[in-house]
Structures are given as structure tokens and as C-alpha cells.
Amino acid sequence: xxxIAGQAPANESRRAFIRFGLIGSAVVASGATLATVxxxxxxxxxxxxxxxxxxxxxxxxxxxxxxxxxxAFDPTDDNIEHTLHGMDQLLDSAAPGAIADLHQLxxxxxxxxxRRFFTGSWRHFGNQSTAELTETVTQWQxxxxxxxxxxxxxxxxxxxxxxxxxxxxARSTGYxxxxxxxxxx
Numbered sequence: 001x002x003x004i005a006g007q008a009p010a011n012e013s014r015r016a017f018i019r020f021g022l023i024g025s026a027v028v029a030s031g032a033t034l035a036t037v038x039x040x041x042x043x044x045x046x047x048x049x050x051x052x053x054x055x056x057x058x059x060x061x062x063x064x065x066x067x068x069x070x071x072a073f074d075p076t077d078d079n080i081e082h083t084l085h086g087m088d089q090l091l092d093s094a095a096p097g098a099i100a101d102l103h104q105l106x107x108x109x110x111x112x113x114x115r116r117f118f119t120g121s122w123r124h125f126g127n128q129s130t131a132e133l134t135e136t137v138t139q140w141q142x143x144x145x146x147x148x149x150x151x152x153x154x155x156x157x158x159x160x161x162x163x164x165x166x167x168x169x170a171r172s173t174g175y176x177x178x179x180x181x182x183x184x185x
Contacts, residue, residue: 044103046088049085050084050085050088051088051089051091051092052088052091052092052099053084053087053088053091054103054106056106056107056110057103057106058084059126060106060109060110060124060125060126061084061087061106061155061159062080062084062126063125063126063128063133064125064133064137064155064156064159065080065083065084065159066080066130067130067133067134067137068137068155068156068159068160069083069159069160069163070134072163072164072169072172073163073168073169073172079168082166083159083162083163083166084162085162086161086162086163086165086166087158087159087161087162089162090158090161090162090165091158101154102154102155102158105151105154105155106155109125109151110124112124117145117148118140118143118145118147118148118151118152119136119137119139119140119143119148119152120136120139120140120143121136121139123136137152140152
């Protein structure tokens with residue numbers, strides 16, 4: 001069979017996909033293991049008022065919310081907390097494996113070498129100014145590692161969904177609000 005110009009044979013793309021999955025799993029698992037050994041991930045219980053997000057997750061995510069949702073909302077403490085609670089609700093209805101994977105990623109991001117691998121920055125998100133964190137996220141988006149870009153999407157998509165599922169978030173896109181369930185009579 002002839003390949004279309006520029007396309008890899010099907011078995012080569014499968015091998016690349018499997019290799020990517022194995023390498024990605026090893027990197028995230030080693031980062032999560034390192035976080036556990038160093039004590040960064042020792043607390044596995046949810047933060048007060050949350051079902052899935054832990055205290056360490058919140059300290060990592062709080063500074064990211066205004067940067068990832070820049071222009072979408074006024075970055076007040078209430079809006080940030082509202083978005084994090086929305087993300088927590090989304091996670092609470094997610095598959096246990098997806099939650100475990102996100103926890104592993106957040107644990108890995110607690111450790112400076114893993115954070116450097118994923119984002120290009122050694123510094124914890126909470127220790128960066130908004131301008132520095134904006135630069136970190138820009139670098140993160142432009143990393144040559146697919147695993148790095150996927151990790152950003154794994155964090156940013158639930159945050160974006162959480163915000164846009166609120167009435168304020170839906171209105172900011174021009175829609176009247178999130179869809180409401182209508183029970184059939």
C-alpha cells in the first residue's frame with residue numbers, strides 16, 4: 001500500500017503513541033512518587049469544603065486561575081474560589097482513574113524538578129508574580145514536549161469548564177446561562 005506523502009505508516013504512529021504513553025506515564029509516576037517521598041503529597045484528604053481537591057492542589061491552582069482565565073472574569077478571591085469549587089464538583093463526577101491521574105500530575109508539579117520539566121520554571125506558582133506566572137504559562141504552552149502541553153490542558157480545561165458552567169461565565173460568552181434540566185411531564 002502506498003502512503004500519502006508526509007504520513008507515517010500506521011504501525012509507526014502506533015509505536016509512537018505507545019512510546020509516548022509509556023514515557024508519559026513513567027514521568028508522571030516518577031514525579032508523583034518523588035512528591036510522595038519528599039512529603040509534598042503526604043496529605044491525600046480533600047481540603048475543607050472540597051470533595052476532591054486537596055490543600056496542596058489549591059495552593060498550586062489558586063495563582064493559576066487568574067492567569068488561565070485572563071479576560072474571562074474579574075480575578076477576585078470570590079471568583080477564584082467559586083471556580084475552584086466548580087472544578088471540584090466536576091472532578092467529583094469524574095472517573096476515579098481520571099481523578100487519580102490529575103492528583104498525580106498536581107503532586108508532580110509540587111516538586112521543583114518536575115515543575116521545571118513540565119513548565120520550564122523551577123519556582124512554585126504561588127511564589128511568582130502575575131507577570132512571571134503569565135510568562136511561565138506561555139512557556140508551558142510552547143514546550144516541545146507533548147506531555148508538557150497535555151499537562152497544561154489537563155489543568156486548564158476543568159478550570160475553564162468550571163467557570164463557563166457558572167451563570168456569569170456563560171453570560172461572558174454571550175449565552176444567557178448554562179442549560180437547565182427540564183423534566184418531561
